[in-house]
Amino acid sequence: MTAGRPTAPTRPVVLAGRGVTKAYGATHALRGVDLEIHQGEVLALIGENGAGKSTLMKILSGVEQPSSGTVELDGQPVLLASPAQAVALGVAIIHQELSLCPNLSVVDNIFLGRELAGPTGVARRREREATRAVLERLGEEIDPDALVGDLSLGQQQLVEIARALDEDARVLIMDEPTSALSASEVEILFSVIRDLTSRGVAVVYISHHMDECLEVADTAVVLRDGWLVASRPVAEVDLPWIVRTMAGRDQSDLFPAITASPGQVVLQVEDLMVPDPANPSRLAVDTVSLSVREGEVVAVYGLMGAGRTELLETLAGRHRPAAGRILLDGRDVTATSVADRIDQGVVLAPEDRQADGLVQVMSVGSNMSLAALRRLTRAGAIHRRREAAEVGRGIEAVRVKTESASAPITSLSGGNQQKVVLAKVLMTAPRLVLLDEPTRGVDIGARSDIFATTAQIAGSGAGVLLATSELAEALQASTRLLVMARGRLVAELDPGTATRDQVMAATGEQLRTA
Numbered sequence: 001m002t003a004g005r006p007t008a009p010t011r012p013v014v015l016a017g018r019g020v021t022k023a024y025g026a027t028h029a030l031r032g033v034d035l036e037i038h039q040g041e042v043l044a045l046i047g048e049n050g051a052g053k054s055t056l057m058k059i060l061s062g063v064e065q066p067s068s069g070t071v072e073l074d075g076q077p078v079l080l081a082s083p084a085q086a087v088a089l090g091v092a093i094i095h096q097e098l099s100l101c102p103n104l105s106v107v108d109n110i111f112l113g114r115e116l117a118g119p120t121g122v123a124r125r126r127e128r129e130a131t132r133a134v135l136e137r138l139g140e141e142i143d144p145d146a147l148v149g150d151l152s153l154g155q156q157q158l159v160e161i162a163r164a165l166d167e168d169a170r171v172l173i174m175d176e177p178t179s180a181l182s183a184s185e186v187e188i189l190f191s192v193i194r195d196l197t198s199r200g201v202a203v204v205y206i207s208h209h210m211d212e213c214l215e216v217a218d219t220a221v222v223l224r225d226g227w228l229v230a231s232r233p234v235a236e237v238d239l240p241w242i243v244r245t246m247a248g249r250d251q252s253d254l255f256p257a258i259t260a261s262p263g264q265v266v267l268q269v270e271d272l273m274v275p276d277p278a279n280p281s282r283l284a285v286d287t288v289s290l291s292v293r294e295g296e297v298v299a300v301y302g303l304m305g306a307g308r309t310e311l312l313e314t315l316a317g318r319h320r321p322a323a324g325r326i327l328l329d330g331r332d333v334t335a336t337s338v339a340d341r342i343d344q345g346v347v348l349a350p351e352d353r354q355a356d357g358l359v360q361v362m363s364v365g366s367n368m369s370l371a372a373l374r375r376l377t378r379a380g381a382i383h384r385r386r387e388a389a390e391v392g393r394g395i396e397a398v399r400v401k402t403e404s405a406s407a408p409i410t411s412l413s414g415g416n417q418q419k420v421v422l423a424k425v426l427m428t429a430p431r432l433v434l435l436d437e438p439t440r441g442v443d444i445g446a447r448s449d450i451f452a453t454t455a456q457i458a459g460s461g462a463g464v465l466l467a468t469s470e471l472a473e474a475l476q477a478s479t480r481l482l483v484m485a486r487g488r489l490v491a492e493l494d495p496g497t498a499t500r501d502q503v504m505a506a507t508g509e510q511l512r513t514a
């Protein structure tokens with residue numbers, strides 16, 4: 001069992017949902033959910049992809065209206081008709097994709113749309129002082145005049161929190177807040193959360209990282225298929241309970257064994273140098289050499305900014321290297337286009353699926369078959385029956401939760417969209433698969449589906465290069481482990497014997513003691 005902070009049952013309920021139901025057409029996202037959020041508690045909202053977590057939070061923060069049921073604030077029913085209204089009543093949500101303007105200063109971001117008026121226009125001095133005060137409350141030394149775009153992601157997140165605090169948030173909803181943070185930034189966030197709760201602010205914490213939920217939360221609430229199936233003090237639960245309750249069944253092995261033995265070299269990279277697309281005077285990838293064989297899953301472990309994404313994108317043909325060579329099955333492809341590499345069987349599952357992994361106006365099925373259309377086309381016409389059969393198999397293989405193959409991709413939960421990206425990769429009969437953070441936003445059960453798929457791809461004779469910032473994944477889902485930091489490969493480790501401390505030590509980061 002994990003020790004959590006004791007919850008005082010006498011703390012008043014700030015925000016509650018009563019019998020909240022939400023239907024989108026035939027899909028029941030929420031079914032009669034009763035949820036109580038107490039003053040000063042951290043409530044972890046847990047559930048598989050598509051369980052209804054985001055929908056519930058959208059309703060509690062005025063983004064969506066329930067089909068039936070009510071929201072109560074301090075015991076009184078309220079109609080939260082818009083996010084602005086929810087903010088005015090003290091309920092703020094911080095999304096995974098931050099909503100700050102990078103080209104404005106910290107002060108301007110905090111007061112955007114609610115500038116303080118002075119006798120001669122905006123009261124800059126008062127705004128700056130208020131900003132300094134609220135940042136001080138968070139224990140962070142951030143210059144109020146700094147451009148938000150120049151801050152680290154962790155600092156940007158603190159600016160969002162500062163804005164919510166300045167708006168007197170009483171309930172702060174955080175959706176996957178640590179997905180882009182370094183270990184030390186996670187520590188800062190947790191101490192900020194503890195400080196907020198000691199002042200009576202309630203925090204709803206949504207994360208697929210169970211270790212974080214167990215560490216930071218007082219209460220664990222589990223949603224499954226739109227039902228609220230459990231609510232317990234964190235001190236009384238453990239990881240196996242959470243996993244069982246989320247899935248409604250015992251979970252099989254999280255990381256299936258990869259059994260394929262390495263064959264021919266598929267990818268050979270020699271002394272690759274790639275300028276940073278955002279700042280061409282520095283190198284994002286610095287003198288990197290590596291190889292991937294058939295049947296191998298080679299993990300490239302690195303934190304944000306290590307150069308993982310630029311490396312994978314260069315291998316997919318998206319950036320032109322300044323020096324070095326890329327060989328595919330022995331053929332020099334360094335100067336070839338993205339299309340050429342796709343023809344050679346190179347597929348990239350990108351990190352930012354919303355921006356470049358999926359076509360938002362298309363259905364689930366069309367997104368999946370998009371990359372395989374050439375193969376599915378005979379005499380100028382797409383073989384629709386084969387397409388439908390393959391899409392159906394893909395949906396099953398990675399267990400995409402969708403009404404049907406013809407449902408719009410935007411109707412899927414975030415994690416299920418990620419699974420569609422992988423199903424799409426599978427349909428291309430790939431030679432080299434480049435996976436960039438494939439489990440971001442994906443639930444713990446779906447992770448095992450994704451890595452079963454990865455093992456299957458490797459088993460079919462392709463090579464897999466997996467870029468990840470998740471230690472557990474790097475160690476357990478790979479056959480070989482490379483560590484990347486500041487653009488360079490700094491270590492090669494055997495995932496069978498390497499420890500977490502060794503991997504972290506190689507990156508130069510401290511291991512967080514959970």
Ligand SMILES: Nc1ncnc2c1ncn2[C@@H]1O[C@H](COP(=O)(O)OP(=O)(O)OP(=O)(O)O)[C@@H](O)[C@H]1O
Nearest residue numbers: 024029049050051052053054055411412413414415
């Ligand atoms: N706009 C929409 N139209 C149709 N269906 C939707 C819409 N938004 C959500 N859904 C459906 O409602 C269900 C709950 O989705 P929700 O996004 O709340 O899940 P979640 O628990 O937040 O998942 P994840 O962990 O993947 O983010 C899913 O089946 C989803 O497909």
